[in-house]
Amino acid sequence: MSVNILFAAKESDWSEYEAALATALGKAGIDFNLSNSQSADFSAAETDYMVWSPNSVVQDFTPYTRCKAVLSLWAGVERVINNPTLTQPLCRMVDRGLEEGMVDWVTGHTLRHHLGMDAQILGQNGVWAPQTPPLARHRQVTVLGLGPLGSACARMLRQVGFDVAGWSRRLKDIEGITCFSGADGLRDALKRSEILVLLLPNTAQTENIINAETLALMPDASFIINPGRGPLIDDDALLKALDTGKIAHATLDVFRVEPLPGTHPYWTHPNVTVTPHMAAETRIDSSAEVIAENVRRGEQGEAFLYLADRKTGY
Amino acid sequence: MSVNILFAAKESDWSEYEAALATALGKAGIDFNLSNSQSADFSAAETDYMVWSPNSVVQDFTPYTRCKAVLSLWAGVERVINNPTLTQPLCRMVDRGLEEGMVDWVTGHTLRHHLGMDAQILGQNGVWAPQTPPLARHRQVTVLGLGPLGSACARMLRQVGFDVAGWSRRLKDIEGITCFSGADGLRDALKRSEILVLLLPNTAQTENIINAETLALMPDASFIINPGRGPLIDDDALLKALDTGKIAHATLDVFRVEPLPGTHPYWTHPNVTVTPHMAAETRIDSSAEVIAENVRRGEQGEAFLYLADRKTGY
Numbered sequence: 076m077s078v079n080i081l082f083a084a085k086e087s088d089w090s091e092y093e094a095a096l097a098t099a100l101g102k103a104g105i106d107f108n109l110s111n112s113q114s115a116d117f118s119a120a121e122t123d124y125m126v127w128s129p130n131s132v133v134q135d136f137t138p139y140t141r142c143k144a145v146l147s148l149w150a151g152v153e154r155v156i157n158n159p160t161l162t163q164p165l166c167r168m169v170d171r172g173l174e175e176g177m178v179d180w181v182t183g184h185t186l187r188h189h190l191g192m193d194a195q196i197l198g199q200n201g202v203w204a205p206q207t208p209p210l211a212r213h214r215q216v217t218v219l220g221l222g223p224l225g226s227a228c229a230r231m232l233r234q235v236g237f238d239v240a241g242w243s244r245r246l247k248d249i250e251g252i253t254c255f256s257g258a259d260g261l262r263d264a265l266k267r268s269e270i271l272v273l274l275l276p277n278t279a280q281t282e283n284i285i286n287a288e289t290l291a292l293m294p295d296a297s298f299i300i301n302p303g304r305g306p307l308i309d310d311d312a313l314l315k316a317l318d319t320g321k322i323a324h325a326t327l328d329v330f331r332v333e334p335l336p337g338t339h340p341y342w343t344h345p346n347v348t349v350t351p352h353m354a355a356e357t358r359i360d361s362s363a364e365v366i367a368e369n370v371r372r373g374e375q376g377e378a379f380l381y382l383a384d385r386k387t388g389y
Numbered sequence: 390m391s392v393n394i395l396f397a398a399k400e401s402d403w404s405e406y407e408a409a410l411a412t413a414l415g416k417a418g419i420d421f422n423l424s425n426s427q428s429a430d431f432s433a434a435e436t437d438y439m440v441w442s443p444n445s446v447v448q449d450f451t452p453y454t455r456c457k458a459v460l461s462l463w464a465g466v467e468r469v470i471n472n473p474t475l476t477q478p479l480c481r482m483v484d485r486g487l488e489e490g491m492v493d494w495v496t497g498h499t500l501r502h503h504l505g506m507d508a509q510i511l512g513q514n515g516v517w518a519p520q521t522p523p524l525a526r527h528r529q530v531t532v533l534g535l536g537p538l539g540s541a542c543a544r545m546l547r548q549v550g551f552d553v554a555g556w557s558r559r560l561k562d563i564e565g566i567t568c569f570s571g572a573d574g575l576r577d578a579l580k581r582s583e584i585l586v587l588l589l590p591n592t593a594q595t596e597n598i599i600n601a602e603t604l605a606l607m608p609d610a611s612f613i614i615n616p617g618r619g620p621l622i623d624d625d626a627l628l629k630a631l632d633t634g635k636i637a638h639a640t641l642d643v644f645r646v647e648p649l650p651g652t653h654p655y656w657t658h659p660n661v662t663v664t665p666h667m668a669a670e671t672r673i674d675s676s677a678e679v680i681a682e683n684v685r686r687g688e689q690g691e692a693f694l695y696l697a698d699r700k701t702g703y
Contacts, residue, residue, distance in 0.1 A: 175524045175550060182549060183504045186497030195664045196510050201656045203648030207670045210489045234548055235496060236489060334517030342515045350509045356521045 077108040078370060079117040084128035084148050086111065095359045096126070099367035105374065124370050125163075129154040136160045143373045146366050148357075152383045166369050167381040167389065172358030174227050177274075180302060180354040181228040182235060184326050185270055188298040189214050189237075193324070211236035215294075217268035219261075219284070220303060221247045221254070224355070225274035232272075240264050244280070265292040270300065277304035287312040296323040302354035305330040310341075317346045328354045391422040392684060393431040398442035398462050400425065409673045410440070413681035419688065438684050439477075443468040450474045457687045460680050462671075466697045480683050481695040481703065486675030488541050491588075494616060494668040495542040496549060498640050499584055502612040503528050503551075507638070525550030529608075531582035533575075533598070534617060535561045535568070538669070539588035546586075554578050558594070579606040584614065591618035601626040610637040616668035619644040624655075631660045642668045 089111040100107045119138035128148040137160045144164045218229040221243035233239045233251045242264040246256035255264040275281045286309040316322040326348040341347045403425040414421045433452035442462040451474045458478045504522050532543040535557035547553045547565045556578035560570035569578040589595045600623040630636040640662040655661045
């Protein structure tokens, strides 16, 4: 008998999720009947699983008497965990895809600057101009911020071969990575950052951490990659450092104001690449796989992944 | 006492090697006196080590009576190993840098196409156009050729997260890589190659292996990366496939004629990136490290690396 799965998240996301969920459920070997709220041929009482997000039309879970689990598409469940009508198990979304996508993006742009790819991508002028970049192991890359995303990126950059250092507020210990912390550590980390990756959280301590003073510590003609938070950078100071060549190029994915206004000087600076906050997106495919895995677990009587705890609230 | 090291390779390479050798010897903790043949302040009889290549002015090794080793900058030693005046130990060059550089270049350009970087690098037009690339593990990459370079690249692409297959004449077994061989295997390998990397040797069997028929097997809008050999590709067939969009982009590092003539259509095709045979160069830095390590070993009485064997000839 088919498992009735109701997509009761944001209605406009249905068109994107329908195929991904069908694929993931099929791969998980589930005989499913998947529908959104508007076109379901099964009733609330016949629903076996609900895919849900806080912006759902469903806020009263009482009618879903047979529902084995409410599967959130969001990581944060603070808006629903205390809903008194929710008696079903609630599972958070932990999307490996967000971290993986960040690692792909950071590794790709680090290699791009390391190899000097733009010279060829932008310079198809018929002139054969041999150049040999250094090896990755002779390139010093520094990652500011060693939380889950920063340390995942640092580890991958190390695996690719780069000479990697990292800096964090509290000293970390990561195999193969030279770890720095504190104010003196920041200076040492910046002094060796031929390519600097920003993955710090946005706090009062980190705002404008990249400013005229800290930029001056970096090696000449170095690169900045910011997939972290816009306010980490003093934009005027960075533009000045780009003009003097102190910074050879900045690839920026996040900004104080997004979308970045079309008149912002970053768009026209020849040594800036603006990317449209694409480094870390929740991925439909990998989220759908988490949903499918939890349906599979439910059907086979196994423990759910990422089951929310009503005591701790997450 | 300083170790007298004579640079007796190609004279025009001295300017590039001098600093790299000095750095590497310094790092190896050697108290050295390094000079080229023209400016040496020590005699042939006072030479402790000789850095050498077949195009050296030194072809008679008799005067170098104290020389503890002749350290070749070339991998192949067939032009010197039977020289009757060469009684000193002879060491070949095994440059990790060539393989590492290839892996850097292939990984970088694979990530570039995977992430669709060119859209941002070439399109800084003030328009914020969000896009989310698939995750690396949802991207099928195929490497044709699983020799030392091909398998090193396949392994790294797998480590980065890609879904990697490889094809070789004889079936290989590489952990994490879907391996194909033979004619049927080639069809299967091409059918799943969203990004195709060519690292085959140039033989009668591999010439024009990428032709109208094999291009037709590839997924629509796929990518070709060729750091292998120019003749692997039927250039006219590739240009046609680029024109129809069957192939979204080709990044080519090697060509039938090099330097690629300025009038070749590859230079002006909007979906081709020509790179100037830069993917696999012998690296001065890594070669210098091998030389320094062998000097260190000689001074400390340890066995030399890559000691040539006069019986086998290599």
